Amino acid sequence: MHSRYVRRLADVAVGGRPLRIELSVRRFYCENPACVKVTFAEQVDGLTVRYQRRTALLQNLVETVGILLAGRGGGRLLGLLSAPLSRTSVLFQLMRVPLPAVATPRVLGVDDFALYAQVYGTLLVDGDTRLPITLWEGRDGAALAAWLREHPGVEVVCRDGSLAYRQGITDGAPESVQVSDRFHLWQGLSRRVQDVTAAHRSCLTAAVLPPTERQEVQPATDGEPPLETTRAGRHAKRLFEAVHEHTDSGDSISAIARKLGLNRRTVHKYARATSWQDVVRRGRLRPPTALAPYLDHLRRRWEEGEHNATILHQELVAKGYCGHYQRVKVAVASWRATDGRPIPQEAAPSPLQTARWIITPPERRGLQAQEQLRLLFAHCCELAHVHALVREFAAMLDQQDATALPGWLEKLATCGHPTLAGLAKGIREDQDAVIQGITTSYSSGMNEGRVTDVKLQKRIMAGRAGISLLRQRVILIAHLRRRSSHQAASRW
Structure with missing residues (x-):
């Protein structure tokens, strides 16, 4: 001593x-x-x-x-x-605090996440343990390929449809099996369906009209100026023609955006549109008012002969109506102009709502949605064809059978919609990974869960976390939760 x-x-x-x-x-x-x-x-x-x-x-x-x-x-x-x-x-x-030792996973999950404006990062997840392995700034394929070379032995890689990740996996681990996630495949199809319904907006309006009045609805009414004469219409038409002039020559979206001085998203929106009317911004439908639940009672009392707005308002207040008298007065004023005949006005479904109805399984749709779709498909055969294609792809995902995929892609490419044809082209380029995503049980669910956790940690630190601190917390907190759950399970 x-x-x-x-x-x-x-x-x-x-x-x-x-x-x-x-x-x-x-x-x-x-x-x-x-x-x-x-x-x-x-x-x-x-x-x-x-x-x-x-x-x-x-x-x-x-x-x-x-x-x-x-x-x-x-x-x-x-x-x-x-x-x-x-x-x-x-x-x-x-x-x-030292990070856990990195062991080469058998199943690897790869996904990107947003660090801040226009800056993204890459997250790697162990598919067997569902724990994060590492993350870094950027989502290029070169960094992913370098990591795979340093950690040989990865057998399966679950990813989305990113071209950069696809090339990085091919360069870094060419012997591994790539799996394109089912969620992203369904999400890509859903977005294309919404583009198709937006292109058929006039059909959505015509589908809710009575059979005697069901005609092709014109985009302009008598009380409104033609769409091409408005400032928004002229601007949309000019941009549509400029963008399609460059797309026909074979230029990429990024090159067109640089030439025209536009945002890439704007160019992409105009490039996938079939006409300039599809990209004109239209006013949104008004949400239902407080009077909407009481309209049936109000119409019934009007037909019984009670035309005094004050008395009608008092009756509605007794039933729980909390709105103003003026709203009741305005509602019955239109009935006075038609000699007491109430005119039912049913709003047309929006393109987004229609796309959700088409994507939703038939057994999960409401009665109103089923009736609206029946009228819509009877009026527009193209939307009915799109609905059939969606249900065919849903059957492949439910049954985990990709036998019908080549024929389905051929139908998708020849259906006449550019957005669906582009989706078919993208799936063909990544067809092997898409088949693995349909037929196997591997998915990117663990990636999406960990990306949600990354967003939570960013919010806790007010979005100011650097990549090293974010990596430290995301990895350590996942292992801490796993260790705590195991300890709790052993005590019970």
Whole structure:
């Protein structure tokens, strides 16, 4: 023994009061002259840590709070626990925690996430344990290929339809099986269906008219100027012609955006439209008013001969109506102009609502949706054909059978809609991965769950987390949750 000295260690609070341990520690010297350590101090297992003024119990508490709440939140909680620490110290202790060793997974999940405006990152997830492996800034295929070369042995890779990830997996792990996620396939088809319903907006209006009045609805009415004479119409027509002039020459979306000085999303919207009328912004339907639930009673009382708006308003108030008298007066004013005949006005479904009806399985649709679709398909055979294609693809996903995929792609390419033809072209280019996604049980569900967790950690840190801090918290908090669940299961 060389000498003794006193170590002062901070421990977890007792009864709400800070606790300090004064420990007499022995210092030893080494008799080996070749040893670089001339003297060294003894350590008490479970109590002391080298170069640390906290006990192991308090240090574990600080690290756990830092993992769960990061800087400011962790500092506030430690202050309540009578172990005050600044936010920078909490983050410093968090960054000192070593990450778990990376083992090459058999099933790898790859997905991107938004760091901030127009900046994305890449997240890797172990498909067997569903734990995050690592993440980095950027979503290019070169970084993914480099990681796969450093960790050989990946057998299956689950991803979305990203071309960059597809090329990166092919370069880094050419022997692995790529699986295109079913969720993204269905999401891509849903978006194309919405584009098709937007192109048939006039059909949606005609489908809700009575059979005697069901005719082709013109885009302009007698009380409104023609669409091509408005400022918005002229602007949309000019951009539509300019964009399609470049698309016909074979230029890419990005090249057209640079030439015309437009946003890439704007160019993409005009490029996938079949006519310039499809991209003109139209007014949204008004939401139902407070009077809507009482219209049936109001019409019945009007037909019975009660035409006094004041009395009608008082009757509705007795039934629970909380609106103003003026709204009732305006509602019956239109009936006075038609000699007391109420004119039912049924709003046409929006393209988004119609697309949801088409995508929803028939057994989950409401009676109103089924009736609206029946009228719509009887009026527009093209939407009926699109509905049949959607149900055919849904059957392939439910039965996990891709035998009918080539024939379905041929129908999709020849249906006459450019958006659906583009989807068929994209699936053909990635057909092997799409078949794996349909027929196998692998999916990117664990990727989407971990991306949601990344977004949560970003919000906790007010979106100011750097990539290194974000990586530290996302990986450590996932392992901490897994360890806590296992401990709870073992206790039960």
